Amino acid sequence: MAERVFAGKLQRAGFTDVWVGGHRPFGIDQAALYPLFTPEVIQLMRDTIPADHQDHVATGVIVKARRPR
Amino acid sequence: MARDLMFQQEIKETVQRAYAAIATGAGETVARRHYNDHELAEVPPGAVQWALGVGNPVRYARLESGQAVVDVGSGGGIDTILAARRVGPEGRAVGLDVLEEMCERGRRHAAQAGVEGWTEFRQGEMEGIPLPDESVDMAISNGVLNLSARKSRALAEIFRVLRPGGRICMADLTVEGELPPEVANDHSAWAG
Numbered sequence: 184m185a186e187r188v189f190a191g192k193l194q195r196a197g198f199t200d201v202w203v204g205g206h207r208p209f210g211i212d213q214a215a216l217y218p219l220f221t222p223e224v225i226q227l228m229r230d231t232i233p234a235d236h237q238d239h240v241a242t243g244v245i246v247k248a249r250r251p252r
Numbered sequence: 253m254a255r256d257l258m259f260q261q262e263i264k265e266t267v268q269r270a271y272a273a274i275a276t277g278a279g280e281t282v283a284r285r286h287y288n289d290h291e292l293a294e295v296p297p298g299a300v301q302w303a304l305g306v307g308n309p310v311r312y313a314r315l316e317s318g319q320a321v322v323d324v325g326s327g328g329g330i331d332t333i334l335a336a337r338r339v340g341p342e343g344r345a346v347g348l349d350v351l352e353e354m355c356e357r358g359r360r361h362a363a364q365a366g367v368e369g370w371t372e373f374r375q376g377e378m379e380g381i382p383l384p385d386e387s388v389d390m391a392i393s394n395g396v397l398n399l400s401a402r403k404s405r406a407l408a409e410i411f412r413v414l415r416p417g418g419r420i421c422m423a424d425l426t427v428e429g430e431l432p433p434e435v436a437n438d439h440s441a442w443a444g
Contacts (some may be wrong), residue, residue: 186399186426196407198420211427216282218274218303224435231432241425243306244275250414 189246205245230239237245256315263401271399272351276326277302286423287330293349295333297363302328302357305394307423310334318342323412324406325380325396329358335392336367345389347373348381378406383413390414394423 184192190201211228216221232240258383260431283292291308292300303406304327314319314340323332326347337346345367347358362371376382378393381404391410400406409421 184403184426185428189424189426192404192407193420196404196411198407198411198439205312207307207425209306213282217278218276219270219304221270223426228414231434233376240431241332244309244424244426245309245312246420246422246424247312248420250411250418250420251415 186242186244189244193248197250199245199251200247200249202247203244204247206240207243207245209241209243211240212238228243259415260401267399267401268350272353275425279303282299283330285430290391293382294337294365296361298357298364299328299330299333299361302361305331305423306425307394307396309337309392309421309423312369313338313344313390313392313421315339315390320344320346320387321390321392322346322381322383322388322392322410324381324391324410326358326373326401327354327394329361329373331369331394332358332373333362333365333367335390336362336365336371341368341370342425343370346369346383347371347384348378349353349373350375361388379409381409381413385412386415386418388413388415389418391418391420392422394426396426397422398422 186203193201215225280300283300287310310331317340319339321335326332326349331346332345332347347356352375355375358373362368374382397403
């Protein structure tokens, strides 16, 4: 899910003051540390994602928002 | 529409099957990427071992003593326990997880941390949170919303359980651009 889509879903749910920050790159080497990613998926990612993008496949973010009073 | 619903159910079953099958969390290496020494010292080793998150929502949540907080997708309880420490015995921390065995793990870790008196774990889905309307001040989650096939529904549920003025603080992964179709269409990739 893209960041703007995430923010849009929050706004459509009724949240306000949406803030996205704390961006950190998330690469295949990081993904490989999580047991929910199987070795087969990790290998598939290594085989299909261009080498110069493999260290930043996704971005870790912090998303904050508020339910209006 | 029917195909969409089948697809959502397929994703849900794939994610839950993969989640139920794991024998451990991502471990200390991943935990050290997101939590500092002080934070790691506040939780028992088992909760650190079972960490599966992608960030540290509690650090950004600015929780206050006496608040009620729900951790949506609490796993082994690392963030629930950290949140429980921030809200203290005058507050309340609820961990929500789709797997009862994970809730059991969270209860064990909360007891080891000494926060069990004001911390509970409930089995349930983020798309149907088993809490009353307007019952919490803060909702946190860590790498969980992305696993839902019904993200808008999950966000609507979080909105429902928050009190007016309540806040949400989530760590998650975003993806800009397109993943290769081989990855995007792989069932196992949904679970990650």
